[in-house]
Amino acid sequence: xxxVGTGENLLFLTDEQLRQGIEAxxxxxxxxTADPDRILTGMAYGRAHHRAIHFINRAPGTTVNNLLILxxxxxxxxxxxxxxxxxxxxxxxxxxVSDKRERNLYLTDAGQELERKLSDAQRxxxxxxYRAAGPQAVAGFxxxxxxxxxxxxxxxxxxxxxxxA
Amino acid sequence: xxxVGTGENLLFLTDEQLRQGIEAxxxxxxxxTADPDRILTGMAYGRAHHRAIHFINRAPGTTVNNLLILxxxxxxxxxxxxxxxxxxxxxxxxxxVSDKRERNLYLTDAGQELERKLSDAQRxxxxxxYRAAGPQAVAGFxxxxxxxxxxxxxxxxxxxxxxxA
DNA sequence: CAGCTTATGTCAGTCTTATTGACTTTCCAA
DNA sequence: TTGGAAAGTCAATAAGACTGACATAAGCTG
Numbered sequence: 001x002x003x004v005g006t007g008e009n010l011l012f013l014t015d016e017q018l019r020q021g022i023e024a025x026x027x028x029x030x031x032x033t034a035d036p037d038r039i040l041t042g043m044a045y046g047r048a049h050h051r052a053i054h055f056i057n058r059a060p061g062t063t064v065n066n067l068l069i070l071x072x073x074x075x076x077x078x079x080x081x082x083x084x085x086x087x088x089x090x091x092x093x094x095x096x097v098s099d100k101r102e103r104n105l106y107l108t109d110a111g112q113e114l115e116r117k118l119s120d121a122q123r124x125x126x127x128x129x130y131r132a133a134g135p136q137a138v139a140g141f142x143x144x145x146x147x148x149x150x151x152x153x154x155x156x157x158x159x160x161x162x163x164x165a
Numbered sequence: 166x167x168x169v170g171t172g173e174n175l176l177f178l179t180d181e182q183l184r185q186g187i188e189a190x191x192x193x194x195x196x197x198t199a200d201p202d203r204i205l206t207g208m209a210y211g212r213a214h215h216r217a218i219h220f221i222n223r224a225p226g227t228t229v230n231n232l233l234i235l236x237x238x239x240x241x242x243x244x245x246x247x248x249x250x251x252x253x254x255x256x257x258x259x260x261x262v263s264d265k266r267e268r269n270l271y272l273t274d275a276g277q278e279l280e281r282k283l284s285d286a287q288r289x290x291x292x293x294x295y296r297a298a299g300p301q302a303v304a305g306f307x308x309x310x311x312x313x314x315x316x317x318x319x320x321x322x323x324x325x326x327x328x329x330a
Numbered sequence: 331c332a333g334c335t336t337a338t339g340t341c342a343g344t345c346t347t348a349t350t351g352a353c354t355t356t357c358c359a360a
Numbered sequence: 361t362t363g364g365a366a367a368g369t370c371a372a373t374a375a376g377a378c379t380g381a382c383a384t385a386a387g388c389t390g
Contacts, residue, residue, distance in 0.1 A: 013295055018288040019223070020326060021295070021307065022197075026216075027318045028310035029194050030237060032187075046375055051191075058184070064338060072195060077377050079339065101337045101386050123183040129312035130178055130186070133305065140298065140305025142186065145193035147294035153192040161185060211346055229367060242348050244368065266357050266366045 035121035044088075048073075048081045050118055053107065056091060057115045058160055061104040063096070070156055090114060200286035209253075213238075213246045215283055218272065221256060222280045223325055226269040228261070235321055255279060 036050050055070050056062060062070075068078055082105075085091040090111035096102030107115060130138050146154060201215050220235050221227060227235075233243055247270075250256040255276035261267030272280060295303050311319060 013292055015288065018291045018295070019284070021291050021303075022219075022284070022287055023223075023322060023325060024307055024310040024314075025194065025197050027322050028313040029190065030318060031314045032190050034315065048376060054187075058188075065336090073376085074378065075338075076340080076379085080376085083339090096337090099337080099387070103338070119184070119187070122187055123180065125313060126183045126186050127178055129309050130183070132312040133308040136301075137305030137308040138186075140302030141309035142189055143298040143302040144294050144306035145189040147297040148193040148290060149189075149196045150199065153195060157188060157192050160188060213347060230365090238347085239349065240367075241350085241369080245347085248368090261366090264358070264366080266355095268367065 031125065032122070035125055036118045039118055039121060044084070048077075049085060052078065052081050052085060053090070053111060053115050054119065056105045057107050057112065057119075059163060060106050063102045063104060065102075067105065072153075085111070196290065197287070200290055201283045204283055204286060209249070213242075214250060217243065217246050217250060218255065218276060218280050219284065220325075221270045222272050222277065222284075224328060225271050228267045228269060230267075232270065250276070 033047065037047060040046055040050060051071055052067065055067055059066070059070075064075070064078070064082070068075055071078060082091065082093075086093055088110075089108055092106045092108050092111075093103045094106065096104055133141070146157070149157060198212065202212060205211055205215060216236055217232065220232055224231070224235075229240070229243065229247070233240055236243060247256065247258075251258055253275075254273055257271045257273050257276075258268045259271065261269055298306070311322070314322060
């Protein structure tokens with residue numbers, strides 16, 4: 001397509017190339033969040049609820065503290081979101097088994113239903129992009145994204161893959 | 166690394182693979198914005214100011230309306246940001262030449278200085294990620310991101326490349 | 331057991347970014 | 361000349377985040 005990374009091109013790290021990468025991230029992230037955002041508009045929920053639901057689904061039984069770190073928000077901020085989800089019967093909070101101070105979080109059936117609805121939309125876009133770009137491009141995509149993460153988040157990302165795979 | 170896209174693997178579009186892509190986007194975007202956010206903390210500016218500065222630098226002389234569409238925000242929202250940047254002498258607003266209703270936006274020297282400071286940080290991370298992943302991965306990264314954009318934003322993205330290259 | 335620490339929850343106040351709606355001024359163009 | 365477009369502004373509102381302070385329950389350690 002362009003001259004980016006055609007083989008051994010040593011100039012692929014010019015400022016211009018990097019700026020284009022920055023803009024690509026910006027515009028792509030807009031697309032990435034657009035579909036679930038549209039679904040959530042009209043419901044009483046926003047992107048923060050989506051994120052909480054996603055990770056509770058992904059790591060069932062996770063504690064509040066773990067979710068806090070995963071999402072990179074404060075306790076107070078998460079609590080507001082979590083409270084409404086629990087009140088609305090989408091999330092269940094069970095007292096920890098080994099440590100009764102902890103709360104283990106699970107999606108209820110209704111929670112799982114919303115999760116599927118949201119992730120269906122997001123995965124459809126992801127799937128279309130993956131198909132259009134091809135397997136080799138997907139591998140590169142994942143490599144660059146991973147290299148862009150903060151080390152701590154990269155660990156969290158890998159931990160999810162191990163439990164979820 | 167993993168089994169993602171090793172050649173002709175036809176199963177690379179499983180839900181699990183797509184979920185991992187979604188999470189990779191989430192965590193990577195956090196890293197992507199972390200450095201400029203850190204710099205802006207303490208200044209009177211936020212991420213919205215960064216975005217405005219970025220695109221004014223990228224497309225000098227752009228109109229308010231064009232910037233609106235580029236950033237995907239409302240006039241009122243942009244105006245608040247733009248006003249402070251103009252008041253603080255980082256952005257200059259000149260009456261349009263051919264159409265006097267329009268305002269053409271430019272960075273002042275001070276504006277360019279801040280732009281460089283912010284983009285240096287962001288590009289450094291981008292550069293490190295590109296280096297770690299290699300040219301071929303970068304090409305794939307760009308392909309997938311582009312496929313993920315809404316068509317209208319893809320056009321805007323290309324328009325920037327033409328003017329900026 | 332006493333005291334420290336951890337995990338969670340909550341209240342109050344603030345900030346940034348964004349929204350919708352209404353209205354004005356300026357000015358281009360049919 | 362009149363309609364509509366570009367920009368700017370005011371007001372009210374919302375989501376999502378923050379800090380700081382405080383409370384409760386429960387685990388851990390001496």
